Each structure stands twice: as structure tokens, then as C-alpha cells.
Amino acid sequence: ADVKLGFITKFPVPFFATMENAAKAYAAANPGVEIIYGQGASATDVEGQIALIESMSTQGVQGIAITPVDPTVASALDKAIASGVKVVLMDNSIPGWDKAAALATTDNYNAGKIAGQYLKSVLSAGDTLGILEGVPGVPALDDRVKGMLEGLGGLTVEVVGRSGTNCTEELGISVAEDLLTANPDLKAIYAACGPPAAGAARAIKNAGIAPDKVVLVGFDFCCGEEEALTAGVEDATVAQFPAKMAELGVDALVRAISGEDVPSLIDSGAALVTLENMSDFK
């Protein structure tokens, strides 16, 4: 192969599996490109990603495309760059670190705004909103919440709950149940990732609340959200385009290695998914 690349994703959820598959498709379509893959074990596996960066450098890759799980993998990337490896970030940036050849991302903050704008369109001032956060401390997931709040754009809703779910369905159900118990007249729930959104849908169903009484907005369009949308319990979600993100990221990396100029920010975009346009996103 002409170029050997490393492709590192965060942790085992479908989103990153989709990215990996897209990269594999890219490699298959471009015979000169060889890609080796790595993945962290969990949403907080910083040390795992660092070890992957190091061992890929050891194996002599010319470039690494990575979805950094945490800003603090930067110094490992610095070392790789110092030894002549090109780096492309995907999914999210590393604030204050500008040595990447390019960043291919859905801006999570902007994507969160999309959800916020949707909520603004269906809620009125003074309504209650519960938030199911993702993994506490992970910037990309925090951005989704911050962006949503920004997207509400001046509409004053009352945030009656913010709990972490570790992006799991189990905790999503429990936390949503407790939200509904504490606030029987809850108007809306926003979940920062897919599994807890599906969990919240189930909690609403279990509580015997009519599907149209609570506005449920999720993120990721995965992991059971499709069924929830179909059933009418979930009202909307935000989809990213992981395959596109991966393809663009790897492509930018290959071009950067061959000396071409690449744009430093590549936005793969995000879009609002509702029952009506759902079929376009599968």
C-alpha cells in the first residue's frame, strides 16, 4: 500500500461502528490506502486511546484519523506529529490545540442548537423541561446540551432536572421515570444521546402518559429511537452523518499526507429527524 493510516474511534456504540465501516469502504475503494483500526473501551478510556496512538506510531502509520475521547490525548498526538505523522480529528475538536491537519465534524454545539430550535417551536414560555445528559465530563456530549439551551433562544423554560445517564438505556429509563414522578406535568424531555432517548420513550409509555403529552427530543437517531419515533412517543431527534464524517476525514488525511492543502474545518452537518422525514436517514 502507498499510505498506511490509523483510524481510532471512541468506544463501542453503533455511531463509531458506522464510521469504521465507512473508512473500510473507503479503503476498499482506494487500493493504495491501508487502514488499521483501534477503539477505546469506554467513553472515558483516555489512557486506552493514548496507548493506541502510540502503538500505531510504532507500526509506522503516516497519518492518524481520530475521534478524540478527551482533549487530553493531545500531547500523545503532539508526539506522533513530531515523528512525522499527520493527524485529522473527527467528531469533535480539541479546544486550544491546532496542530491537526483538518477537523471533520458535526459541530455538536450547532447540532444541539437544531434540537433547541425544534423545542422552541413546540414549547411556550414557562414550560418544564427535563434533560438526560450523556456522560458527565465528555465535552462533545456537554456541547449538545449547551447548544440546545442556546437554541431555545430566549424562550424561558424551566429546567426541572439534569441527570447523567452514561448514555445507557437502563439509566435513561430510571432517570426519566423519576423526572416524570417529580414533575407529573412535565412538558418536554431532551436526551443528549440515543439510548437514553429510547429509555425515556419507554418510561413515558410505562407511566401510561399519552405519547403526545410530553415532547421527547433525542440525539443520534440510533438505538431504538426509530421505534420510538414510529410509535409517536419521540417527537424528533438530531442525526449526524457518521459515514460522511469518516469518509471526509480519511480523505482529507490522505490528501494531507500527499502534500495537498486541505480545508481545516470540514462540517459533515447534522439534521433534524422527525417521523415524516425519517426514512431518508436510515
Place this chain on the structure above:
Amino acid sequence: MKEGQVDARFRGGSPDMRKGAEKGHAAGLSVALTFLSAGPVIILIALVVILTFSVPNFFTPRNISNILAQIAVIAVVALGQHLVILTRGIDLSVGANLALATVLGALMYRVTDTAFVVMATMLLAGAAVGAVNGLVYVYGRLPHPFIITLATLSIARGLALELSIGHTTMRGMPATITVIGGGTSFAVPNSFFVVLAVAALMFVIARYMVWGRWIYAVGGQPDAARRMGIPVNQVIVSTYLISGLCCGVGAILLSGRTEAGSPLYGNLLELDTIAAVIIGGASFLGGRGHLGHALVGAVMIGVIRNALNLLNVNLYFQLIAIGVIIVMAVESDVLRNHLEARMRVKQAGTQG
């Protein structure tokens, strides 16, 4: 730790011991003692009373029902974990085991929608991982079950991820399973009845069956058990098998509740279940402790989490609060134990 403490702990541990001294005597003391000797349960009751008055919506039928549904999985798996801990062991693999079982169940659902077959798959999967734990530990003559159950944690999680189609949540479960895991009867979650049934079965085994007696004997003094002709190896293997089976039951409950199987389920379940067992008042010493402890501990964890959610406590502060409350709960039980021991001395004194 302290020698004097041993007495108190033993007394706390064994319901049998209490009967001895309870005949006649100063009524007040006696009432207080009966109350105190109820063990960790009274800490739980105290907690519930406090929360009822301080947390709005806490003591409502709907919320109670929610709590019961939320703790069902932890409770069932903690019961199995307790058996393992009774034999001085530990089972770190429970969470991954449960995840693998739900994935296999979901795969089986793609083949057939007969609820029985899907349930059997999950139970078998759980038991199989448990059996591997027990067999490798005992016949591999490993120094401690920590290693093998840590290994199966890793292996089962890997397998579950590998097997789950698209490495993700797999939707769909037979209706019966959904009813068991997610339905309610008389406003009480069905899963709670499953917990009760498993607990009752375990209680009968532990208390009235030869095999249960052997578990206590093996936990109490493994060497002596061997010398008394108890099949120590088989007993130990059986506890891991049962723990695995409980993971299978937990898998049925969870996948019924979520109508799905997922390789990500059961994250950190090992810490939750061990904590439940220990909070409930069991001991790592082996051979000591009542199975009810595990239930009490699981309910306590569930109640605390639920109350913090109801109170809209900020996420990070929840982590801090859970830590503090758990220590306080255990510490109150320690103090309760001391109080009980002291009152017992006093009572004996009044009897002359």
C-alpha cells in the same frame, strides 16, 4: 476489626442467636431490642421515613412502583452475588454476563418468537458463564475468583459486542418477556414479583436444604468442610452457577423492560451488587449473613438514587451525595449493632 466487635457482628449476622435470650423481662428494653435486632432493615425504614417527609412525590404509589422496577435487576443479581460472597468469593462478571445473555436472547428472538425458548436461552447463557467461572476457579486451582471473573467480564463483554448485530441495541422481545420485565399487576411491577420469587426460592435453599447448609459450611471453614466430607468443589461451582443463573433472570427482566438486548447493559453492575450485599450487612468473611441482606441493600441503593433524581440534585453532586449517604447508612448500622450489644448486656443484667 476490634476484638470486641466480633461478638456484635456475629450477633448481627445470625438470626438464630437472638432467640436465646428473649424470654420474659423488662418490657421497654425488650421492645427496643426487638426493634434494634431487625438489623439493616430499620436503617432502610428510617431512610424511607426521612425521604417521605423531605422529598415531594417520594412516597406515592407510582414512585414506589418505579423504585421497585428500577431495583429489580440489581436485586436479583445481588441475590446470586450474595451466595458467592457467602463462600468467600466474588463475581465481577455479572454485568457482562447479563449483557451477553440479553444479546443472545435478542438473537434467539430473531430465530423464534417463542418466549419460552428466548427465556431459556438467556438463563442458559447466564448459567454457562457462571459455570465457566466456577469450574475454572476450582479446577484451575486459582488462588482467588477475582481473576477468572474479571476475565469472563472482559470475555463476555467482548462476545456480546461481537455477536450483537451492528454492535448495538437489538430491538424486540417476545410479548411474555415484555410483560414480565415491563408490565405491572395491581400497580406493582411484575419484575418485583420475580424478585420475590427468586428470593423466596433462595431463602428456602439457604435455610432448609442440605445444599444451603453446605454453602454456609464451606464459607465458614473451607478446610473443615472438606474434612467433613462436603463436596467443597461442587458447592463452590454451584454458587457461581447460581450467580450466573441470576444474571440470566436479570437479563430477562432488563430486556423485557427495554424490549431489547444490548451489549452495553449491566455496566458496573458488579460494584452495585457487591455494594448491595455489603450495605445490607453481609460480611466478606464467608458463611455469615442472611439473604435478605442483599434485598435490603439493593432497595437502599435504589431508594437513594431515586430520591436524588426526584430532588433534581445536580449530576455531579449526586455522585458525591450517593457516596456520603451510603457510608452514613452503613455507619448507622454499625452503631445500631453496638447499641444492640450494649442493651443486651443491660438486659442480661436486669435478669440477674
Place this chain on the structure above:
Amino acid sequence: MKEGQVDARFRGGSPDMRKGAEKGHAAGLSVALTFLSAGPVIILIALVVILTFSVPNFFTPRNISNILAQIAVIAVVALGQHLVILTRGIDLSVGANLALATVLGALMYRVTDTAFVVMATMLLAGAAVGAVNGLVYVYGRLPHPFIITLATLSIARGLALELSIGHTTMRGMPATITVIGGGTSFAVPNSFFVVLAVAALMFVIARYMVWGRWIYAVGGQPDAARRMGIPVNQVIVSTYLISGLCCGVGAILLSGRTEAGSPLYGNLLELDTIAAVIIGGASFLGGRGHLGHALVGAVMIGVIRNALNLLNVNLYFQLIAIGVIIVMAVESDVLRNHLEARMRVKQAGTQG
């Protein structure tokens, strides 16, 4: 488990015991025995040899240097964990403790860039959490350290998250810390020298100082230690304190390596360090085991992970492979022990 095994374990555990029988005798046997009695180290060496021949790029100076840097944190924290395990305890809080220390260090860096102050902050933070563990456990008369260290796990993680609110990143560390945690000397990571220094210090304490002897005594027979006038409580508290201090050292190494602090660091470090201690051949029984064990175990874990990364094994399969390899490593050590015991009998036979 089996009674016969006890001998083998003791023999494996204590280097002191071996001296006794080693005088004169059939040369071949003797060589084989010396080799076997090196303990888990030979399993590690065997592993490295296998990997050198089967994994490209494995035995290169650069990769070895990487491995050493990767294991430094686990190794340092495992040393402290080992002390705790020697007294029959467990410290679940190490990962969260380390994370909190890095966050506090990063915050302190925003105040001053004096490396000494930042390092002192991290060490103090680590020691403080450790002291809380020890003090609450001992003076709260808790039945087992599991509860309190699980609670501080939760509390420290929550505090670390709470403190880092408003900082998108906690990047930036004084140059000295970056050099310690991330630099190399003679192509060897500086962090490795720190590990060696900590290990050497601990070794001297454990082997040559009164306090180390007391740790072994308390671990071996807590009751007897109390009767012999050893300040059991203080000794136990001190082990948790040291374990916390090791987390502080780990925090310096990690934040130096990443040039940042983060509340997410040290995830599951408790399982890794306990596994390192146990894989290295120590025992949960208390009072048994050489501190070198923890190092060997940490290196073994690091080597396995690194080799799987080099082989580009996918994550799911890595999880499976790590589980299998760890069990195999421990099992080989068990078999090595048996072989050693058998050869020793044979050797004694040839002597008449």
C-alpha cells in the same frame, strides 16, 4: 482451596522459605528449581519471548519505551494497592482519587506555575482521600473497606467533575511535570524511573523497616497484632494513606504525560491495579506477597494490551483475548507452583 495447595501457595508467596532447602544436590534439578522459584517473573519472561517472535515491532526500543510509559501509572498505583491488600483491605477509590488529584493540580497551575506547588497539590490531594478512606474505615468501625472506598470513588469523581465545570479543558502543566511524566532519558521514559524509585522505597519500607513488618503482622493475624501491642488502627490507616499518595504520584505522571488534568482519568483503574497485584501472585489472604508482584502484574497487563494493539486486534476481540490471556498467565503460575513443589520433594528425596 485444596489443603495440599496451601503449602504450594505459601512457598510461592514467601521468598524467605526458599532459602532453607537450597544447599548442595543434583545440579540439574537445582538449576530447574532456581528457575522455577523465580515465580511469576518467568511467566512474564515467557510471555515477552512469545510476543517478540509473534508480534512485529514488539521488541523494539521505541515500543518497549512506550510500554514502560503506558504502565507507569498502573504500576505506581498498584504498589499502593498492594500495601492495602497486604492488610486484607481493598481500595476501590484509586481511579477517582487520581482524577481528582489531576484536576486539583491543573487548577493550581492556573494559580501558579511553580512545579513544586502543583506537584505538592496532587500528592496532598491523593493522600487526603486515602486518609479519609483509612480513618472512616477504622474509626467508623466499618465491617469492610469496600464500602468506604466505593463511596470515596463516587465522591472524588463527583468532586473532580464539579471542580472542572466551566473549564472546557484543563490543559497545561508546569514544564517539570511534563518532563517527569512525558520525557525520556537515555530513551527510557522518566516515568519509569519514578516507578522504580517508588518501588525501591516501598521495598525498603516493607522489608527493612519496623512499620513494614507491622503491615505484614496486621495482615497475617489482626487479632494477634493487637495483642502484641502493634497499633493496628494506625497501621491500617497508613496503608490507605500510602495508597492515596501513590495515586498522587500517578496523577503527576499521567498529567505530565498528557499535559493536562481531567475528571475522566483513571477509569476502572481499581480493577486494573487489583488485577495487577493478583496476577503478580499476591494473595487476598493478607500478610503474604512480595511487592515486586505488583510490578510484574502491571507489566504483564501492559504488555498484553500493547501486543493486542500492535496486532490491530479489534476491540471486541481484544476484550476476549485479554480475558483469556490473563487467566492463562495466572493458570501457568499455578502450574509452575505445583511443578516447583513436586521438584522440591524430588530434590529432598535425592538428598536422602
Place this chain on the structure above:
Amino acid sequence: MTKPVLEVRSAHKRFGAVHALKGIGLMAYRGEVLALLGDNGAGKSTLIKCVSGVHELDEGDILIDGDKVLIHNPAAARSAGIETVYQDLALFDNLTPAENFYCGRELSFPRWLPRCARFLATRQMDSEAAAVIDRLKVKLPGFDAQVALMSGGQRQAIAVARAAVFARKVVILDEPTAALGLRESRKVLNLIAQLRDEGNAVILITHNMEHVVELADRAVVLRQGHKVGEIEKPNRSNQQDLVAMIVGAE
């Protein structure tokens, strides 16, 4: 002489570098008390642990009623009719005396189920254990207290009583009176006589010459893993020979 119910032939046992038994032979007959004597570390406990299945012999044979048997675990020994009171008692600290009594051989029902799946006949076990304890006139602080809290003597009494209940062929007692008071010692000695009269072969390990002289029909002396002598009908007059054998020519 009749056939020995238990015979050990040229038994060897090593623990690592320690050669604890160096070719020991032994015979025990029904209706007879055999005293096994020797100084500390002579190998007495090791020998009887091999017979009762705790250790396996490195070399040598064990014969029961003249047939070679393989005793590779304690269950095998117990089902071959060998009951043992261990020097360390092998009691379960977390169980009550009654539970200790029947541990490993619980009375249970229904019979057609495999052992481990049967229900405990708790009431029956309690009353039978109480009867035995009563017969031995041991005072316990409470019959449903855990054994952990009992005095050394009380614990020893429980262990001896347990073996007595199940005795069928051979009863081995490793220093059964070591921790006992005068009254309890007397009871145990009476019990040993009774076990002998019931036709058991009793092997008694003790350091108490009084007891040997009073009860033993034969005495075997071990020293440093060797059998150094055997005396028929020990009594006051040959007691000195015994002591000399035990202590060794000095």
C-alpha cells in the same frame, strides 16, 4: 489374633523438604484402644491425616478389614467408617453445635432425592445432638449459640461428641483432652471406653501418660517419622520404657 480392621503399611509422606513419615506400619483392632505416642513433630498428626484422607500418602498402603483401599479424600475415609477428631477440631465457627454435629451428613428427607437437594430434618438433628451433648454432660452457653463464642473446652467437647455419634469402625482422636478440664476429660475417657466396648478400633493420640496407662491396650511410639517401638498393655511398670522411647535415648 483377629484381623486388624485398619492397617497401614510402610507409609511415607513428605512435605517439601520435610520427610514427616518414613515408612510407618500400624495395625488397629476392633475393641481395642491403640495409643499413638511421640513427641511434638514426630508425625502423629500427619499419619492420622493420611488415614482420614486429608493428605494422601506418597508411598505405602492403607488396608481396611484386610482390603487395600484408596483414601483420597475425607469423604472416602468417613464412608469407609473412619471418624476423626482433628487436633484443630475442624469446627464451623459460624454454625451452632447441632449444625456442626451433622455437617456433611445432615439428616434429611425425602430419601429419593439426591443428598444435596433434600430438606434438612432440623428438629430431629437438634434433638439428637442435644441428647448426645447431654450424655457427655457438657455445659454450653446456649444450644443455639455459634461455636465461635465457646471456650476451648466446650469446642473440644463438641468435636469429640460429633465423632462419637457417627463412629462405626475406627475412631481416631488427635489429642482430644488437650484443652479439657478434669470433669470433661473424664467424660471423654469414658466415651472412649464406650466406643471401644461398642466394637470400634480407637486410635488415641495423647501426651498424657495417665490416660495411656488407664485406657490403652497397646501403644505405638513414633519419633521423627519412624516407628520406634510398640508396647502391649501399657501400665505403671512399663510406663518408664514408653517415656524413654518417646524421648529417645539421651
Place this chain on the structure above:
Amino acid sequence: MTKPVLEVRSAHKRFGAVHALKGIGLMAYRGEVLALLGDNGAGKSTLIKCVSGVHELDEGDILIDGDKVLIHNPAAARSAGIETVYQDLALFDNLTPAENFYCGRELSFPRWLPRCARFLATRQMDSEAAAVIDRLKVKLPGFDAQVALMSGGQRQAIAVARAAVFARKVVILDEPTAALGLRESRKVLNLIAQLRDEGNAVILITHNMEHVVELADRAVVLRQGHKVGEIEKPNRSNQQDLVAMIVGAE
């Protein structure tokens, strides 16, 4: 009579419902062996555990050299000059005999450091422990073997020797010869005599009347937590009285 070095006054101790000591008084004098007798469960071990700081008395006083002292932990007892050989020995299975000897009172240097931070004087401890073991003529399988693997007698010998080394005022021995062979028993008895001659008050708990008659200057008898009698100079002729006291009027 001289002043007692150790005095216990109306000691009471309860364990839950068990009233183990019911107002016991006791005096021990320097240069004298006091036998503490009583049947199993009489409260002997409880009494001496209270004196050596393992338990605290519920009521009653302990006086040393005539002064009331508070002994609330074993370290206090040891530094008040009370050495104890416990019935369960209190040995460290994971340490070698020499390490056991000095455990809690390690020889160490440099002196100006706080105790716990000093270095172990390993060589010196090894040689001194070896000398004591030698004097007691105990055979150990290897001087650097762990205590876990030693026979009951060997363990007991180590525990007794440990107390002997540090004896200063009062030495308490709870059934020290229970597990010992003839030779080792003799050595321990000689040691007791020696401790007495060195001016210690020795309190000996035993069930062996031979040893009482041979060594004791005075005997105190407990029964069910009460002190039921005291006999000066026990000998063959009043031995029967002692036995009657121990067993109780029946």
C-alpha cells in the same frame, strides 16, 4: 506478706447474655507461681484476657504494685510488664519464628527515630531468637520456615518462648503445655520455674494436676465465674480438695 505485684478486685465481665466473671478477686506475688484452676468455661481465659488488655472489665479494678491502672489495650498491659501466652497462641502464621518473637517490639535503630520509622535489626533479632529457641531445646523444621507449617507443639513452644524473653513482672500462661509432648512440657515447666526464680509473678492456667502440685505455690479455683476457693501450697495430700473444688460438690 509482701505487696502483690498484680491484684484484681471484684472483676465483672459480661458477653451479651453470658455473665463470664462474677466479682472475682485475685492477687499475684513476685517469685510465686499462682495456679488458676477451673473447669471449661469457668472464666479463666476471660479473667486473664481482662488483665492483659484484650477485653475491658465491666466492673472492678486492676492494681499493679498497689496502684490502680487502666488497662484498655494489650499494649498497655505489655508496657505495664504483663506478658501473656494466650490459649490460641496469637502467633503470626505468615512470619518466621524470629519475626514472631519480636513482633510488636522489634529491635531497631536508629534510636532517635520514632519506633515505626526505624530499621529492623534483623540479624540481632535472628540470633537472639535462635538462642532462646535453643535454650528451650525445641526442634523446628527450619528456623526460617513460616510458623503456619509447624506442628501444634512447635507453635506452642514458640509462643511460650516469646513471653519468656520479655517477662518483667507478671507472666500469664493460658494452658501452655496443652499441646506439648513430654519433653517439651518438661522444658516449659523448667522455664516457668526459672521465670519465677527471676522474680516474676507467674500465673499458670492448666488442667494438669501434676503440674499444679509440682510447681504452684498457691492455687485459685474458679467455677462458673465465681472464685470458689484458694489453697496454699497444693500437694498430693490436698490435691483431692482441689479437684473437689474444681468439679463442684456433686
